[in-house]
Amino acid sequence: MTHTSRPFSLLPILVLVALAGTTIAAAPPPTSRLVTFPNPGPDVLADMAGHGWDIWEVTPDRVTALLTPDQVATLQMQQVAVNVLDNAPQYMVNFPACFRTxxxxxxxxxxxxxxxxxxxxxxxxxxxxxxxxxxxxxxxxxxxxxxxxxxxxxxxxxxxxxxxxxxxxxxxxxxxxxxxxxxxxxxxxxxxxxxxxxxxxxxxxxxxxxxxxxxxxxxxxxxxxxxxxxxxxxxxxxxxxxxxxxxxxxxxxxxxxxxxxxxxxxxxxxxxxxxxxxxxxxxxxxxxxxxxxxxxxxxxxxxxxxxxxxxxxxxxxxxxxxxxxxxxxxxxxxxxxxxxxxxxxxxxxxxxxxxxxxxxxxxxxxxxxxxxxxxxxxxxxxxxxxxxxxxxxxxxxxxxxxxLAAAPLVRDLQVRQRGRFMTVHTVLDRQATSPEPPAGGEVFVDRIGIPGTGILLTPDDQTLDTPVESMSATVDLSGVQGRHVVYVAGIDDSGRHGPPAAAYFEPCPDVTGDAVINVIDVMELAARWHTQAGDLDYDAALDLDGDGLIDVQDIGQMSAFWGLVCAGSLP
Ligand SMILES: [Zn+2]
The missing domain is CATH 3.40.630.10 (Zn peptidases)
Incomplete structure (x- = not known):
């Protein structure tokens, strides 16, 4: 917030100030009272507003208004229970110094x-x-x-x-x-x-x-x-x-x-x-x-x-x-x-x-x-x-x-990485407009494609059956370098995208969960040395180039990130 100094100090109430050739009173007028009274219904309120009553707030039970003595008297004559909040104004008409002029x-x-x-x-x-x-x-x-x-x-x-x-x-x-x-x-x-x-x-x-x-x-x-x-x-x-x-x-x-x-x-x-x-x-x-x-x-x-x-x-x-x-x-x-x-x-x-x-x-x-x-x-x-x-x-x-308002919205978008994979976590939410579950959702990298061409989100509880669903998808980052954008869009009942959400990510193939690429990650990789897809101890996340074999190429890829501190690696 920008701090600005005002040209004059606060003027005392009731001092007349001249602004651009117009004389106006520093309000509120001394006789007006901030009051509450029972909500008389919209027709009566419209009539009051039509006569310029200063209605501040209307709740189902109660109206808050700044009323002149005549207006208060009018209400009281009609047996309306007027609650004067105080003899002195309850509020301060105050332009805070931190607000911009x-x-x-x-x-x-x-x-x-x-x-x-x-x-x-x-x-x-x-x-x-x-x-x-x-x-x-x-x-x-x-x-x-x-x-x-x-x-x-x-x-x-x-x-x-x-x-x-x-x-x-x-x-x-x-x-x-x-x-x-x-x-x-x-x-x-x-x-x-x-x-x-x-x-x-x-x-x-x-x-x-x-x-x-x-x-x-x-x-x-x-x-x-x-x-x-x-x-x-x-x-x-x-x-x-x-x-x-x-x-x-x-x-x-x-x-x-x-x-x-x-x-x-x-x-x-x-x-x-x-x-x-x-x-x-x-x-x-x-x-x-x-x-x-x-x-x-x-x-x-x-x-x-x-x-x-x-x-x-x-x-x-x-x-x-x-x-x-x-x-x-x-x-x-x-x-x-x-x-x-x-x-x-x-x-x-x-x-x-x-x-x-x-x-x-x-x-x-x-x-x-x-x-x-x-x-x-x-x-x-x-x-x-x-x-x-x-x-x-x-x-x-x-x-x-x-x-778009009726489509699922995307919230709480998070990305986490482990080795070669990035997991996208999000919540698809359409409860504001429907009791039905979202039709689905999908993930795109760098550009939102047409519906059905992204990486599908799957519900964390396996069933898409409530209007609010936690969803995840895994993105293979082999070969990806530098900063990119992940987009997530829900899918509405007509098969079209809802409003998207986006987050930046940068590949950072930490595999040990300490959020830094160092010798421990290399040792983890070495422990799976020459395992390949299908082997019991093959870990696809460590196969950074995604060629199905953990070998010197993967060590080489990891070395390229040496010393990097990751944001958002899996614990
Ligand atoms: Zn207004």
């Missing part, structure tokens, strides 16, 4: 573009609202990550973060993912394969104006558009702006979004009225994204369309499969967006409903224990780590999301 992140993105010119391009997807007004220079900087040397068209994934300004962990996660892809290229076989075979677009800050408010420890959700009203006397005060995640053009202005510019869920005066959502729209229309992920916080959820209706989407099973598979990596709950309460005009309803792209909203973080929208440095790092493999897997799925 927008400016620091842009500097870092430029630096990556310079340092990894073959892998990443920095693209300006469009201006923020203040930028479009000539008040600032903040753009929706977009990292396009792919191995440019592979020029054929690749499946595309779009990852967007920070529609909502206070969800400050989301750009951190997006930036960490970008950094991981770039710095691991050539060092991690799995990530190298992704960068070689995918076209990954990452927009860490969809709402850079709002992020600036967050950097000043302001509890801010919307963009900075104050052209309708500055909302100076609204409750809460100064709550201007458009909720960018209610501004997309699919069933816009139907449910769970407000028509009042001072409400937190203000949908804008028209669909795509805001430069930020226009930028996303134009990018999606000009590319061919196969999968879209939108990062939000918090609630530990992976949500899929629809948001505007309780009705299932046409691809409901496929969408749920993808969400369920991603959830196996981060432990979040997969559910339809409207399960919380219906909302309209969000990124995913538009991406799926209008563009036909499977799209997922990931709500990062656990709420109170993670300090709501403002996790500290250590918590933010945990939130990144818990989402890392889910996001990498999403990139993998991009070539055929619906089909």
């Amino acid at each position: 927008f400016d620091a992140a842009v500097t870092q993105m430029r630096d990556w573009a310079e340092r990894y010119p073959g892998l990443v391009e920095l693209i300006d997807a469009g201006p923020s609202w203040q930028t479009a007004q000539g008040q600032a220079d903040r753009r929706l900087w977009t990292l396009r990550i792919t191995n440019k040397a592979n020029v054929e068209p690749k499946p595309q994934l779009l990852l967007v973060a920070l529609h909502h300004a206070r969800e400050i962990v989301t750009p951190e996660v997006a930036l960490n993912l970008a950094e991981l892809l770039l710095t691991s290229y050539g060092h991690d076989a799995d990530i190298t394969w992704l960068v070689d075979n995918r076209d990954i677009w990452i927009i860490p800050f969809v709402n850079p104006d709002g992020h600036l408010y967050a950097e000043y420890s302001v509890d801010w959700r919307k963009n900075a558009n104050n052209s309708q009203s500055t909302c100076a006397t609204s409750s809460p005060p100064n709550s201007f702006g458009v909720d960018l995640n209610r501004n997309y053009d699919h069933k816009w202005a139907t449910v769970g979004a407000s028509s009042n510019p001072c409400n937190l869920t203000y949908r804008g005066r028209a669909a795509f009225s805001e430069p930020e959502t226009q930028a996303i729209r134009d990018l999606v229309q000009n590319q061919k994204f196969n999968l879209v992920i939108s990062l939000h916080s918090f609630s530990d959820l992976i949500m899929y369309p629809w948001g505007y209706t309780y009705a299932p989407a046409p691809d409901d099973i496929g969408l749920r499969n993808i969400a369920s598979v991603l959830a196996t990596f981060n432990g979040y709950t997969p559910e339809q967006s409207s399960d919380l309460y219906p909302t309209s005009g969000d990124t995913c309803d538009w991406a799926y409903g209008v563009q036909g792209i499977p799209c997922f909203t990931v709500e990062i973080g656990s709420g109170a224990v993670d300090n709501y929208f403002w996790p500290d440095c250590a918590t933010a790092h945990e939130q990144w780590l818990e989402n890392r493999d889910a996001l990498l897997h999403a990139i993998k799925l991009a070539s055929a999301p619906y089909r």
Whole structure:
């Protein structure tokens, strides 16, 4: 994580700060209270959201919200048991020093573009609202990550973060993912394969104006558009702006979004009225994204369309499969967006409903224990780590999301060597989407061939009868030198490959299990001197050249590795 210094120390709550010509209050307003109350059901919640209530978290039993005194009174008048968490705010609106400011992140993105010119391009997807007004220079900087040397068209994934300004962990996660892809290229076989075979677009800050408010420890959700009203006397005060995640053009202005510019869920005066959502729209229309992920916080959820209706989407099973598979990596709950309460005009309803792209909203973080929208440095790092493999897997799925999500995934890939043989151990897992066992799996070296042409994996318990199976295969390394890649792919019910996993290996013919090639290995070999295939004490692993005879050729091969320390030899 990059450490950046902020230009000013934390401003005390309620101090008015002037940002780019706009006066806003450092939130929270003193009279608002963080409360919980029993979940009144999605229809009532949609109505509350439609009136701009600041709903933070919805569980089946309970709603957490930051409410004004009027809103609290409304609930109490209806005999709702409101639990005020404290007289003082329970949370701290705090922009941690270890989080990147927008400016620091842009500097870092430029630096990556310079340092990894073959892998990443920095693209300006469009201006923020203040930028479009000539008040600032903040753009929706977009990292396009792919191995440019592979020029054929690749499946595309779009990852967007920070529609909502206070969800400050989301750009951190997006930036960490970008950094991981770039710095691991050539060092991690799995990530190298992704960068070689995918076209990954990452927009860490969809709402850079709002992020600036967050950097000043302001509890801010919307963009900075104050052209309708500055909302100076609204409750809460100064709550201007458009909720960018209610501004997309699919069933816009139907449910769970407000028509009042001072409400937190203000949908804008028209669909795509805001430069930020226009930028996303134009990018999606000009590319061919196969999968879209939108990062939000918090609630530990992976949500899929629809948001505007309780009705299932046409691809409901496929969408749920993808969400369920991603959830196996981060432990979040997969559910339809409207399960919380219906909302309209969000990124995913538009991406799926209008563009036909499977799209997922990931709500990062656990709420109170993670300090709501403002996790500290250590918590933010945990939130990144818990989402890392889910996001990498999403990139993998991009070539055929619906089909690949239903195929067995490959996890816990390990390679171990003894002498001439490498054993590939892995787990094929399809339990997120099916109670059936995987159809099989196979191993390839250096290049993934067509299904049926690899080295077959066999189940360690001899029977392929459960949705999660430990599998192994043996690869003959005679004649192989230098670093190579082993790929493993499961096989789905239609006989096609699932998403692959990859690992680097380098032949290292240790035979004694001490992970170093030395005189003991030679003695082991000498003990089998001139035995041949079929002999009782012939050990094929020691027959390094695989010619069926243990002799001076094998000693010669072993000597070539003299002194080498192996990674991953069998004990
Ligand atoms: Zn959000």
